[in-house]
Amino acid sequence: MRKMTIRTRLTLVYGGLLLAGGILLLGITYVLVYQRLGDKLFVGTQIGAAEVPPPGEAGAALSRTITQFQGEVKTNALDTVLTQGGIALAVVVVIGLAFSWLIAGRLLQPLHVVTETARRISGAPDRGLHERIAMEGPYDEVKELADTFDLMIARLDKSFDVQRRFIANASHELRTPLTVNRTLLEVTTEGPDASPELRQLGRTLLAVNERHERLIDGLLLLARSERAVADGSYVDIADVVVHVVSQVPADSVEVTAAAEEAPTTGNAVLLERLVHNLVENGVRHNVASGGWVRVESGTRHDGVFVSVSNTGPVVPRYEIPNLFEPFRRLGAERPAAPGAGLGLSIVRAVAAAHGGRVFADPRDGGGLTVTVILPTAATSEFPT
Numbered sequence: 001m002r003k004m005t006i007r008t009r010l011t012l013v014y015g016g017l018l019l020a021g022g023i024l025l026l027g028i029t030y031v032l033v034y035q036r037l038g039d040k041l042f043v044g045t046q047i048g049a050a051e052v053p054p055p056g057e058a059g060a061a062l063s064r065t066i067t068q069f070q071g072e073v074k075t076n077a078l079d080t081v082l083t084q085g086g087i088a089l090a091v092v093v094v095i096g097l098a099f100s101w102l103i104a105g106r107l108l109q110p111l112h113v114v115t116e117t118a119r120r121i122s123g124a125p126d127r128g129l130h131e132r133i134a135m136e137g138p139y140d141e142v143k144e145l146a147d148t149f150d151l152m153i154a155r156l157d158k159s160f161d162v163q164r165r166f167i168a169n170a171s172h173e174l175r176t177p178l179t180v181n182r183t184l185l186e187v188t189t190e191g192p193d194a195s196p197e198l199r200q201l202g203r204t205l206l207a208v209n210e211r212h213e214r215l216i217d218g219l220l221l222l223a224r225s226e227r228a229v230a231d232g233s234y235v236d237i238a239d240v241v242v243h244v245v246s247q248v249p250a251d252s253v254e255v256t257a258a259a260e261e262a263p264t265t266g267n268a269v270l271l272e273r274l275v276h277n278l279v280e281n282g283v284r285h286n287v288a289s290g291g292w293v294r295v296e297s298g299t300r301h302d303g304v305f306v307s308v309s310n311t312g313p314v315v316p317r318y319e320i321p322n323l324f325e326p327f328r329r330l331g332a333e334r335p336a337a338p339g340a341g342l343g344l345s346i347v348r349a350v351a352a353a354h355g356g357r358v359f360a361d362p363r364d365g366g367g368l369t370v371t372v373i374l375p376t377a378a379t380s381e382f383p384t
Contacts, residue, residue: 006104006108006111007101007104007105007108010100010104010107010108011097011100011101011104014096014097014100014103014104015093015096015097015100018092018093018096018097018100019089019093022089022092022093023089026081026082026085026086026089029081029085030078030081030082030085033077033078033081034074034078037073037074037077037078110135110137110142110143110146111142111145113133113135113146114133114135114142114145114146114149117131117132117133117149118149121153129153129156129157129160130157131153132150132153132154133146133149133150134150135147170220174216174220175213175216178209178212178213178216181205181209182206182209182210182213185202185205185206185209186202186206188202189201189202189203189206232265232266232267232354233265233266233267233268234263234264234265234377235263235264235265235266235268235271236261236262236263236264237259237262237263237264237271237275237297237304237305237306237374238259238260238261238262238297238298239259240268240271240272240275240297240306241257241259241275241295241296241297241306242257242259243272244272244275244276244279244295245257245279245295247276248276248279248280248283249283252286252288252289252291253282253283253286253291253292253293253310254291254292254293255279255282255283255292255293255294255295256292256293256294256295257294257295257296258294258295258296258297259295259296259297260296260297260298260299261298261299262297262298262299262304262305262306262374263299263304263376263377264303264304264354264374264375264376264377265354265375265377266353266354266374267353267354270350270353270354271350271354273346273350274306274346274347274350274351274372275295275306277343277344277346277347278295278306278308278343278347278370278372279293279295279308280343281308281310281343281344281370282295282308282309282310282312282368282370283310285310285312285313286310286311286312286367287311287312287313287366290311291310291311291312292310292311293308293309293310293311294308294309294310295307295308296308296309299376300373302373303356303373303374303375303376304373304374304375304376305371305372305373305374306371306372306374307369307370307371307372308369308370309363309367309368309369309370310363310367310368311363311365311366311367312366312367312368313366313367314362314365314366315362315366315367315368316362317362320360320361320362320368323344323360324344324345324347324348324358324360325345326342326345344358344360344370347370347372351372351373351374354374354375355374355375356372356373356374356375357372357373358370358371358372358373359371
């Protein structure tokens with residue numbers, strides 16, 4: 001059931017107070033009129049009779065006539081007060097409700113400005129953080145709220161700028177020494193004078209260096225993909241699936257694709273990384289032999305989808321939420337498993353940045369089915 005708006009509640013409160021005051025005023029008027037009509041002098045004046053009736057039957061009849069007339073006058077007057085007063089009260093209440101509706105809307109108009117600004121900022125977080133309400137007028141509660149909101153957005157804008165600069169600097173400062181290490185190791189181990197022990201040590205160090213490179217690339221990509229995609233282009237997930245499946249090495253695992261058209265809007269590089277991580281995880285976390293990975297894409301009622309299923313170890317359903325957390329792997333018995341533990345975290349971040357969602361279901365007999373749902377190219381946001 002939809003709740004009443006503040007404007008409606010204020011209108012009802014103002015109207016209720018007006019109705020209560022009108023009823024109280026009508027009741028006081030009724031009592032005063034009732035007391036006034038009980039005055040004998042008022043009745044005697046109306047019929048032109050003496051205050052003391054003459055003796056005898058004629059006096060008794062006159063007294064009854066006066067009493068009857070007095071009762072009729074009181075009844076008619078009080079009925080008139082109630083009916084005419086009630087009609088007037090109803091008209092006043094209706095007019096009061098209309099004015100209350102207009103006044104409440106006028107008073108709440110600054111709040112609508114705050115709401116619209118917040119909606120624009122939430123729709124484009126990277127670009128919208130530069131926008132401010134900058135409300136003018138007297139310094140009342142609403143202006144205080146708007147100024148506080150502007151201050152909060154300014155701090156968020158500064159934090160995002162600091163984060164962007166950090167990612168740009170970290171991308172260079174962290175990759176450079178690893179690239180230098182890899183070059184030095186390759187030159188040293190490939191020299192003609194390198195002993196077998198030195199070559200083996202070099203291969204081990206190169207593997208460690210490569211693992212660190214993947215870790216840094218994953219962390220930087222995760223940081224970038226957690227921001228919403230501001231400018232997206234048309235991307236067919238089916239093309240991405242075909243390209244990724246053809247590029248992923250899978251010597252001991254059979255990888256098949258059933259790619260149907262799945263048009264969406266977003267960053268092609270991030271979407272390719274999303275599909276690549278899903279397929280790579282499916283290949284990496286599989287059985288020793290006879291395993292398979294199946295990749296599907298297409299359109300459904302709530303958007304486009306890409307789904308990756310694989311054979312592999314049995315995954316308890318209660319462990320699935322942990323798989324989407326950074327550096328979390330299934331169980332404690334796989335600390336030395338290949339990868340940085342960021343694959344599904346990046347998938348979830350990229351999906352959220354594109355207005356989508358991701359979920360996983362364990363397969364009977366082992367393995368997972370991971371499905372990502374994204375908005376179609378015809379919609380601007382994910383359907384609710």
